[in-house]
Amino acid sequence: MPSTQSAQPLNTDTERPLSEPSIAFIGAGNMASSIIGGLVESGHSPDAICAADPSPESLERLRRSLRRTAPVRTSTDNATAVSGADVVILAVKPQVMSQVLEGIAGPVAEAGALVISIAAGITIDSMRARLGDSTAIVRCMPNTPALLGCGASALFANARVDAAQRGHAETILGAVGIVEWVPTEAALDAITALSGSGPAYFFLFMEAMIEAGCELGLERETATAMARQTALGAARMAIEGDADLVELRRRVTSPGGTTQAAIESFESDGLRDTVKRAMQAAANRAVEMARDMG
Ligand SMILES: NC(=O)C1=CN([C@@H]2O[C@H](COP(=O)(O)OP(=O)(O)OC[C@H]3O[C@@H](n4cnc5c(N)ncnc54)[C@H](OP(=O)(O)O)[C@@H]3O)[C@@H](O)[C@H]2O)C=CC1
Numbered sequence: 332m333p334s335t336q337s338a339q340p341l342n343t344d345t346e347r348p349l350s351e352p353s354i355a356f357i358g359a360g361n362m363a364s365s366i367i368g369g370l371v372e373s374g375h376s377p378d379a380i381c382a383a384d385p386s387p388e389s390l391e392r393l394r395r396s397l398r399r400t401a402p403v404r405t406s407t408d409n410a411t412a413v414s415g416a417d418v419v420i421l422a423v424k425p426q427v428m429s430q431v432l433e434g435i436a437g438p439v440a441e442a443g444a445l446v447i448s449i450a451a452g453i454t455i456d457s458m459r460a461r462l463g464d465s466t467a468i469v470r471c472m473p474n475t476p477a478l479l480g481c482g483a484s485a486l487f488a489n490a491r492v493d494a495a496q497r498g499h500a501e502t503i504l505g506a507v508g509i510v511e512w513v514p515t516e517a518a519l520d521a522i523t524a525l526s527g528s529g530p531a532y533f534f535l536f537m538e539a540m541i542e543a544g545c546e547l548g549l550e551r552e553t554a555t556a557m558a559r560q561t562a563l564g565a566a567r568m569a570i571e572g573d574a575d576l577v578e579l580r581r582r583v584t585s586p587g588g589t590t591q592a593a594i595e596s597f598e599s600d601g602l603r604d605t606v607k608r609a610m611q612a613a614a615n616r617a618v619e620m621a622r623d624m625g
Pocket residue numbers: 357358359360361362363383384385386389409422423424425427430431449450451472473474475527
C-alpha cells in the first residue's frame with residue numbers, strides 16, 4: 332500500500348510520519364469495522380486505510396457502514412493490503428490466525444510494519460514465531476462498545492515497539508474509546524475476562540432483570556425500556572458521578588428499604604463468587620486458546 336504521508340513531518344529516529352500511518356486491517360468483521368469507522372470519523376484519511384478479507388460480502392458490508400465518508404481501500408488478498416503499510420491490524424478470529432500470519436510474514440518484514448493483534452489469547456511469542464524475531468508487535472484487547480466510540484482497549488507492546496509506534500497504537504484504538512497500557516502480557520488475559528467479554532455480562536444481567544421484571548407483572552416492553560435506561564444511567568453515574576461505586580450504591584440503598592433487601596439477597600446467594608468464577612473461566616479459556624495455537 333503506498334504511503335500517502337510523504338509531505339508530513341518525520342520522526343527523525345524512525346523516519347516514520349508523526350501522524351497518519353498507513354494502516355492495513357486483516358479481517359473486515361465487527362471489530363475491524365468499528366475501529367475503521369472510529370478512525371475515519373476522527374479524521375484519519377480513508378485512503379490511508381486498506382481492509383482485507385476473503386469475503387467480498389464482508390468488504391461490501393464495511394463499505395456500506397462507511398457510506399457517510401470517503402471509502403477505504405479494500406482487497407481480498409491479505410498480502411496486497413499489507414504491502415507498504417506502517418501498521419497492520421490483525422482482526423481475524425484466533426482459529427485462522429496461524430494461517431493468516433504465515434501468509435503476511437514476508438510483506439510485514441519488508442514494510443517493517445508495526446503489527447497490532449486484537450485476537451483473544453494469541454500470544455506475542457506465537458506471533459513472533461511466525462513473523463520473525465524483529466517484528467514490532469502490540470497485543471490489544473478491545474471490546475464491542477468500540478462500535479459506538481465508547482470502547483475500552485488494553486495494550487501491551489513487545490520490546491521492538493518504538494515510541495512513535497506506541498503513539499500510533501494509542502491513536503488508532505483511542506479513536507474508539509479509552510486506552511490503557513498494561514505492564515505484563517499476562518494481564519491481557521485478565522483484561523479479556525473483564526472488559527473484552529464484559530459487555531456480554533452486563534447484557535446477561537439486563538436480560539435477567541427483564542425476565543424478573545416480567546415475572547413481577549410488567550409488560551416486556553416496559554421492563555426492557557426501564558432496564559436499558561437504568562444500565563445507561565448507572566454507567567454514566569459510575570463514570571461521571573462525584574463518588575466511588577460503594578458510595579453510589581449506598582445512596583440508592585435506604586436503610587431497611589427495597590435495595591437493601593435485594594443487595595442482601597445477592598450477597599447471600601454469593602454474587603461476588605459467581606462473578607469471580609465466571610471471570611476465572613474466561614481468563615482460563617484465553618490461556619487455553621493461546622496453548623492451542625502454540
Ligand atoms: N467480538 C468481540 O467482542 C471481541 C473480539 N475480539 C477479537 O477480535 C477478533 C475479530 O473478532 P470479530 O470482529 O468479532 O470477528 P468477525 O468474525 O466479525 O470478523 C473476522 C473477519 O475475519 C474474516 N476472515 C476469515 N478468514 C480470514 C483470512 N484468512 N484473512 C482475512 N480475513 C479473514 C472473516 O470473514 P468470514 O466472516 O467470511 O469468515 C470476518 O469478516 C477475534 O480475534 C476476537 O478474539 C476482541 C475483543 C472483543
